[in-house]
Amino acid sequence: MIRLSLKVIKTLSIVSFWILFLFIVFVLSKGKSHEGKAVAKPLHQSQVLNTDVREFPPEPKIDLPLLKVQSNIMESSNNDITQELLREVKEAKDKIEKLQKQIAILEGRVPQKFPEVKYLGYKDRKRILVTGGAGFVGSHLVDILMTQGHEVIVVDNFFTGRKRNVEHWFGHRNFELIHHDIVNPLYVEADEIYHLASPASPPHYMENPVKTIKTNTLGTINMLGLARRVGAKILIASTSEVYGDPMVHPQPESYWGHVNPIGPRACYDEGKRVAETLAYSYAKQEKVSVRVARIFNTYGPRMLASDGRVVSNFVMQALQNLTITVKTFLVDLLGRPIVYTWWWKHSTAALPGAAIMRRLGPSSSPPTAPNLLLVAFYDGQELP
């Protein structure tokens, strides 16, 4: 009996020991799992504050007067930045307003409707380059070519030409304007070239004689080279000045002229003579199809009042009630045709056009100036 009771007590004590051991293990494992959860899932700050589980570093002591100084500095620097930003915004606004005004002026000047142009199929439509196309004669030629339905590329350095002369074509799909000095090479594709770029009136060409010679020599070489490269026909606009101070009146085409190679007008006279020589040399040697038109005194719309040639001088002197200086112009008036840009009236003298006029017959009404260039271009003359 005693043995049995001792056995029961022993068993009970072993069981209670295991129960106690398991209980301790259970309590310990629960505490650990709480810690793991707190790391894995960060609590909201308010929750953290409410629990006494985490410790936070003590809050720094705030020195109130120092804080006030700091906030004042921040406020003043903020004010500076705001002022700066406001100033920049105002400047930008002013600039935008200025640009808007300029755009409005430009829009007012660009016609909403283009002059009527003929429609040409791609087989008939040509790409035509006009150098000096923003000038007086050149711009009228551009008008005709555009009206005929061709694609026109104007190249001009605006030495005497004006954008205003061709602005009625701005935005037209057949029209392109390139600001370029032909003394430098130009690479464009063209079927035909009208080479008119050159200062044309005495005050203009005498202003920079070297540049005048360069334009007529280097510029002409560049255009003839381009014509050769792309296989384009080319017309060189020459001048009655190639006759210099002529001894023969009126001048037939067979007359070679009387030019002073070192005189004040030589840069233009000789420049154009070299341009003609170049044209015929390229024709002979390089088989370039060339035309040369010697243009005489022209006048008409878009001519500059300050042009300095005979007609504009007459008109300006008359308008200002000044004495008309006939002496200077006597030779011009006696010996050379005065040509209106729309109705070229010319004597039997000169111009490669004279031959064309003869071909057209005396009864034909005189063609317009740019038309005469066109006729010279298409009919041309047999090369000497």
Ligand SMILES: O=C(O)[C@H]1O[C@H](OP(=O)(O)OP(=O)(O)OC[C@H]2O[C@@H](n3ccc(=O)[nH]c3=O)[C@H](O)[C@@H]2O)[C@H](O)[C@@H](O)[C@@H]1O
């Ligand atoms: O009557 C003539 O003998 C002259 O007629 C026209 O000259 P014109 O239209 O009267 O003169 P401008 O109005 O001054 O036109 C010349 C154009 O060539 C331009 N140019 C001038 C110089 C230059 O280096 N590059 C250039 O593109 C000018 O800016 C201007 O648009 C031709 O353009 C000249 O080549 C020709 O010698």
